[in-house]
Amino acid sequence: MLNFDFLANLSEGWARFLVIMAYIIPLIFAFTLPRKYIYEGAEDQKLWRNLKLWVFVIVAVMVAVYLYF
DSSP states (O other), rough: OOOOOOGGTTOHHHHHHHHHHHHHHHHHHHHSHHHHHHHHTOOOOOOGOOHHHHHHHHHHHHHHOOOHH
16 A cells, blocks of 8 residues: 655645646656657648647646646
8 A cells, every 4th residue: 555644744835836747747748759759650740639739738727727726
């Protein structure tokens, strides 16, 4: 079993920061991927196939919801 008792003394501000960073790190990783890799195997390079766009939209929504609530 996982034991997260060490997080009991963590302030709410730091907890928010850590969760938001957990969302931002995959966003940074997606933006570092080369364009060739993103469109590999795709028949065209339409904007809706761009992984960077979708990761940004999803992370922005997740962070907005997390900050609101």
